Amino acid sequence: MLTVRGFVVAAVALVVAFTARTTDASTAPPGSGALAAAHPIPSSIPQPRAASPAAPPDVVLVVIDDMCWEDLFHVATPNMIGLALQGQVCTSFYVHPVCSPTRIGLNFGYYAVREGVAGALNVHDVDAATPPDRLALSQVLQVNGYATALFGKWHVNTVGDGHLTESPRRYGFEHWYAGVDGNIGKEGASSQSSWRPIEDGYDQHVTQYSGDRITEDFEDWWSQPSARPRFASVNYTTPHEPWTTPPSHLLPPGYVTGLNKRSRFEASVAALDGFLGRICAAVDLSTTYVIVLTDNGTPHNVTPPGPWYKGYKLSPWQGGVHVPLLVAGPGVQPGFNSHLMHAVDVPETILELCGLTAPFGFEDGESFAPSLFGAMPPRAPVLVQYKRYDPATATLLVDDWAVINAHGMKLVSEGGIENVYRIASDPFEIMPIWMPQLAQSLKAVKEAVDP
Amino acid sequence: MMHRSLHATLAALVALCSLVADARAQVAPDLVVVVANDLGWEDLLALDTPYVDALAATGTSFLEHYVDPSGAPTRFALNYGVYGARERLGFDLDPSDPTSVGASLERVPLPRALQMQRYRSGCFGVWDITGAADARTVAAARICGYHHWHAGSAHRLSAAHGDSHSLWPRIDDGEVTIESTYSTTAIVDAFLAWWSAPSATPRLAYVALAGPGGPNEAAPTALLPAGHPVPTNGRERYESAVLAFDHELGRLLAGLDLTSTVVVLTSDGGPPTPLKPPTDWFPGYGGSPYGGGVRVPLIVAGAGVSAGTSERLTHAVDVPATLLELAGDAAPAVGFEDGVSFASDLTGVPSARGPVLSLSFQPNGAPSALAERWCAVDDDGHALVWNGATELLFDLASDPLQTTPLPVPVPGSDPIVDALRALKLSIAP
Numbered sequence: 001m002l003t004v005r006g007f008v009v010a011a012v013a014l015v016v017a018f019t020a021r022t023t024d025a026s027t028a029p030p031g032s033g034a035l036a037a038a039h040p041i042p043s044s045i046p047q048p049r050a051a052s053p054a055a056p057p058d059v060v061l062v063v064i065d066d067m068c069w070e071d072l073f074h075v076a077t078p079n080m081i082g083l084a085l086q087g088q089v090c091t092s093f094y095v096h097p098v099c100s101p102t103r104i105g106l107n108f109g110y111y112a113v114r115e116g117v118a119g120a121l122n123v124h125d126v127d128a129a130t131p132p133d134r135l136a137l138s139q140v141l142q143v144n145g146y147a148t149a150l151f152g153k154w155h156v157n158t159v160g161d162g163h164l165t166e167s168p169r170r171y172g173f174e175h176w177y178a179g180v181d182g183n184i185g186k187e188g189a190s191s192q193s194s195w196r197p198i199e200d201g202y203d204q205h206v207t208q209y210s211g212d213r214i215t216e217d218f219e220d221w222w223s224q225p226s227a228r229p230r231f232a233s234v235n236y237t238t239p240h241e242p243w244t245t246p247p248s249h250l251l252p253p254g255y256v257t258g259l260n261k262r263s264r265f266e267a268s269v270a271a272l273d274g275f276l277g278r279i280c281a282a283v284d285l286s287t288t289y290v291i292v293l294t295d296n297g298t299p300h301n302v303t304p305p306g307p308w309y310k311g312y313k314l315s316p317w318q319g320g321v322h323v324p325l326l327v328a329g330p331g332v333q334p335g336f337n338s339h340l341m342h343a344v345d346v347p348e349t350i351l352e353l354c355g356l357t358a359p360f361g362f363e364d365g366e367s368f369a370p371s372l373f374g375a376m377p378p379r380a381p382v383l384v385q386y387k388r389y390d391p392a393t394a395t396l397l398v399d400d401w402a403v404i405n406a407h408g409m410k411l412v413s414e415g416g417i418e419n420v421y422r423i424a425s426d427p428f429e430i431m432p433i434w435m436p437q438l439a440q441s442l443k444a445v446k447e448a449v450d451p
Numbered sequence: 452m453m454h455r456s457l458h459a460t461l462a463a464l465v466a467l468c469s470l471v472a473d474a475r476a477q478v479a480p481d482l483v484v485v486v487a488n489d490l491g492w493e494d495l496l497a498l499d500t501p502y503v504d505a506l507a508a509t510g511t512s513f514l515e516h517y518v519d520p521s522g523a524p525t526r527f528a529l530n531y532g533v534y535g536a537r538e539r540l541g542f543d544l545d546p547s548d549p550t551s552v553g554a555s556l557e558r559v560p561l562p563r564a565l566q567m568q569r570y571r572s573g574c575f576g577v578w579d580i581t582g583a584a585d586a587r588t589v590a591a592a593r594i595c596g597y598h599h600w601h602a603g604s605a606h607r608l609s610a611a612h613g614d615s616h617s618l619w620p621r622i623d624d625g626e627v628t629i630e631s632t633y634s635t636t637a638i639v640d641a642f643l644a645w646w647s648a649p650s651a652t653p654r655l656a657y658v659a660l661a662g663p664g665g666p667n668e669a670a671p672t673a674l675l676p677a678g679h680p681v682p683t684n685g686r687e688r689y690e691s692a693v694l695a696f697d698h699e700l701g702r703l704l705a706g707l708d709l710t711s712t713v714v715v716l717t718s719d720g721g722p723p724t725p726l727k728p729p730t731d732w733f734p735g736y737g738g739s740p741y742g743g744g745v746r747v748p749l750i751v752a753g754a755g756v757s758a759g760t761s762e763r764l765t766h767a768v769d770v771p772a773t774l775l776e777l778a779g780d781a782a783p784a785v786g787f788e789d790g791v792s793f794a795s796d797l798t799g800v801p802s803a804r805g806p807v808l809s810l811s812f813q814p815n816g817a818p819s820a821l822a823e824r825w826c827a828v829d830d831d832g833h834a835l836v837w838n839g840a841t842e843l844l845f846d847l848a849s850d851p852l853q854t855t856p857l858p859v860p861v862p863g864s865d866p867i868v869d870a871l872r873a874l875k876l877s878i879a880p
Contacts, residue, residue: 131598132593132598132599133566133571133572133598135566139563139566140567142559142563143559143563143564143566143567143783143784143785143786144784144785145784145785147557159625162590162593162624162625163587163589163590163625165587165590166586166587166590166593166594166625169556169586169590169594170590170593170594172563174556174557175556200585200586201585201586201587201590202587359567359568359569360569
């Protein structure tokens with residue numbers, strides 16, 4: 001069903017995918033254009049003030065689980081669009097095509113493969129995954145006076161690292177609410193409405209929809225008065241499987257969820273947009289930076305109808321690694337931002353927004369904070385990667401990766417076959433380009449991290 | 452005899468090391484904090500403790516060091532540089548109570564602040580700072596910033612809880628096993644195993660031994676001088692545990708390079724009152740706000756630390772500020788606000804300090820505390836003591852053993868006593 005509204009959304013997203021890629025944030029007209037015309041700003045989104053706050057800002061990082069740009073063409077997300085209108089839409093943001101490495105990057109600013117993680121962690125693995133002396137964003141913030149709390153999913157540690165119900169609190173999060181150590185479970189065997197959220201070390205069974213619980217715990221924490229600036233990392237477990245139909249009160253009025261997996265996935269996105277609206281209603285954008293992003297692309301078994309991309313989650317193609325990133329908050333001029341970014345850049349960006357620097361660590365990240373306020377020099381190429389091993393023999397089965405540079409040139413290695421694509425003109429990676437010297441230089445980026 | 456010669460050797464070795472210490476003082480030193488459970492100056496004077504003596508001979512002994520009358524707030528102070536009362540922590544945590552509330556986790560602990568100076572950290576032994584309601588006890592010390600926690604116990608070993616020094620549940624980075632090695636030995640072994648691995652960055656180790664307090668048991672014969680008589684009563688068993696503590700301290704010190712390491716040896720409180728020393732100098736011991744309970748050993752030795760004694764007033768809250776200064780962070784961004792660094796005193800430059808407060812109360816977490824015991828002391832030796840029933844004033848300069856209370860001036864009539872009372876009220880109204 002292609003409504004007028006859906007057409008407008010699609011047109012706007014095409015702008016995001018194509019035109020904006022070559023458009024600088026500084027040249028984008030703030031708060032104008034098709035987006036603004038088509039979508040009045042929901043009342044839940046406050047207008048940002050122009051002046052920078054004198055006090056350290058609050059920060060809310062929202063991490064969506066498994067969603068790419070393309071999904072936004074199929075589901076109405078008025079709150080996400082409303083937030084986008086208040087801030088910047090970052091059109092060249094890359095992540096690993098799988099959860100754990102991206103989340104390690106978001107928290108620690110290094111390519112997880114450096115510590116041997118390039119796939120989804122089995123949290124019950126007795127092998128350690130993330131060293132305890134790795135410096136985390138949450139720790140640097142806490143030591144510098146921030147109140148810190150994580151909500152929802154972590155998926156950064158195994159039992160080999162320590163007790164699973166306390167993992168994030170070992171890295172400087174003072175609280176972990178509505179916690180999930182890895183995934184809620186598999187489609188058909190578990191439910192987003194029957195799970196065991198961890199509340200500061202202890203878990204208990206609930207029947208509340210996961211995203212509702214995560215949002216509610218955030219709202220509770222955020223509404224308490226705090227003498228300190230705050231950092232909340234809000235990590236949803238949806239639209240990742242299990243694709244449980246969200247309760248109707250969490251969906252737009254009259255929303256009908258279909259029976260198949262993709263329909264339930266899309267309903268999960270619609271519910272998620274409602275949660276984002278609640279977060280935006282709780283925060284003050286004149287003093288709070290809100291960063292919304294996705295950990296990787298659409299699951300390969302619930303891809304959009306008529307899929308655009310060669311591959312989705314677990315693949316190095318754009319449907320797996322090129323995902324939405326929105327940033328709004330004090331001083332951020334609305335518009336598009338085409339600066340090359342990666343999940344590993346998020347920690348140092350947040351630190352810079354808070355006026356802080358890391359004493360060490362975060363070695364693969366580069367703050368993109370300046371790009372939110374004006375032009376900045378292009379970023380060095382970024383690496384995205386996925387590996388899978390045979391659990392029985394530890395044989396490497398999959399070793400796919402890609403390196404993308406600031407000019408939108410991308411070297412993809414899938415199944416050992418390497419090709420260069422020009423994403424700016426070929427976003428669906430249809431036509432490889434014969435550029436052996438560029439391929440060599442991009443491959444060197446990968447080799448330097450993971451020889 | 453054997454101990455005496457070892458003592459002399461060790462002392463010579465340590466003295467030699469400290470000669471070259473100045474040259475290394477610019478480099479961030481390794482830091483080792485050793486905390487004895489229930490040990491007073493009087494116990495050390497009553498017994499032959501060659502390794503403590505050797506450390507004291509080469510380092511600085513702080514003779515006016517105070518802790519809280521209960522272990523948990525003292526341990527909190529050693530890790531957070533903040534009086535436990537600010538977080539409503541006033542008493543040891545009950546290991547069998549799943550609702551026990553200890554320190555807030557919304558504070559910056561020492562190992563986390565030190566990591567900003569690239570320090571790696573390990574905790575060994577007793578925690579007793581956070582309660583079961585605050586966090587999973589198997590994860591407690593690591594949540595508070597220590598990268599590893601080995602030979603750990605969430606609380607002080609307790610006979611009432613079924614613990615013995617020779618049969619106790621030990622925690623290693625979240626794994627629990629039942630340990631039959633004598634607690635002090637197991638904790639020192641765990642420390643040495645971690646410490647002996649090479650490290651490219653400086654380290655902090657917090658080694659909180661379970662003895663000589665805890666279950667009142669005779670120490671293993673192997674840790675005692677040859678021919679040491681079999682203990683026949685509680686005090687003798689306690690004394691055997693002091694000797695075992697000293698023996699294992701010697702093993703710990705032998706694993707350190709004191710040219711690049713600063714060692715802090717202290718105690719969480721005086722000896723248990725039922726096991727008080729026969730000399731019985733003080734009106735009260737462990738748990739009491741008198742000198743026998745709150746005025747305990749603090750000896751600092753190693754890299755750059757001069758030998759001698761210091762009469763600088765110190766409290767457990769001062770230890771983190773001092774270690775941070777030694778590590779190069781004299782002014783951490785937040786936290787540690789009750790501590791005043793005594794780093795300069797380690798090089799013989801006396802520093803000043805306002806009055807300190809030793810305070811215990813029950814229960815933890817309650818908005819208004821019951822069963823308060825406290826002692827506020829200033830650097831002239833005026834000590835205002837609340838023993839639970841009466842306010843007492845002592846002049847420690849002339850009456851260090853607190854035999855003769857002075858008349859307590861009514862509020863508003865004596866600025867010195869008013870200042871002590873104001874300190875207490877500012878921390879625990």
